[in-house]
Amino acid sequence: MTPVSGGYAVDVPTINVSERARGEHATIWSTFRAFAVTLRRLFTSLFKGDIPTINYPEESRPYSERFRGTHILTVRDDGSLKCVACYMCATICPAECIYIEAGEHPNPEIEKFPTRFDIDMMRCIYCGFCVDACPEEAIIMSREHHQSVYERSETIYGIEKLMARPGIDAKGPGYRPNRPMAEAKIFKKQEQQTCPFPSHIEERHPAVLYESMIRRRG
Template identity: 30%
Template sequence: MTEKTEEKSLLREVWDALSFSEIRMAMRVALKHMFVKPVTFQYPREKRTIPDAHRGALGLLRYDDGTERCVGCDLCEAACPSRCIKVVSAENPDVPLSRYATEFYIDITKCVFCGYCVEACPVNALAMTKMYEYSTADKRQLIFDKQRLYEIGEKHIEDAKRYLYAHNQEKNDTESLQYRYKFPHQVAGLTPPQDS
């Protein structure tokens, strides 16, 4: 042990006690802090800036031309450590050889926000957003279905993209074209979904 509080002399102790030195010291700190800017937020009115990497609510994304990115491969379901994702997939009647998610559920009450589903997604259809205010009195609303997830994705598309960039899932816009899953379209001779 290298540090020790100094032993005070008796005189000093008497003087400190008589002059309320401890109280004076405390008051000094208190007074000083009257002129310091508070570090707290007045939450509902003020909000903190959320970093791009923030792992908030999940959303499903579309390509810029409106086609759904998700191909219903269910890998997110396999990757999820808390088993909160359920994907029901089917054959896509419009594009041969392709598959899509007919239903997509994320039980957000079970979600641990680890972001593994985003990491797993081979088409970058999932992304996390900065959305965190979805508390509700009705627990059923916390099972996000496909429609809700696409709504989140649409509303927070910029945040979602920035999330993907921040976590090295996608590079910035110009390079993102090679981050596209082209397979069934290539075969069918169709143009793959484009970003503007």
């Protein structure tokens, strides 16, 4: 391909803007043409039922299976958290929005589990690195993205909210390593009436969360 004049490798048509504007000059005819378009649309939606508008938020568009919404902590078959508190997600997190405290699991084969797992959803950039870093398929993302709360502190999700909150079932899982979940599953209220380890979830304050974020900047 040889460069033509003007430096472009391909032949690019040049548009004379003023000429085009003269052609589209608003006349009485173009006004009626525009009304005709509107009327045609009105009748097709009235009689053919072809309505492109979605009544959000009652309806919403289908989201991709790989949509990266608020996180989900998955569980084992017995309903306990899959997470082993390895801090891989907190380490990779570029927004430094994950705060974990680990405890001793009664089963020495599992050894470690999070007594606290907080994600500051306002700080999170939904990059999905935590999902990639997780060695256990313990954290996945959902297709949920609504963040309407009354207080800023409510946007810090703890274990309870991350593993079982209303809306996960309706929207379904988003970005995750295995399309059909291989090692873990999403917690369902019907199967398990009580949430495991609820007593560990205490009052959270943003300042405490930020302690973990400052660590690496010291």
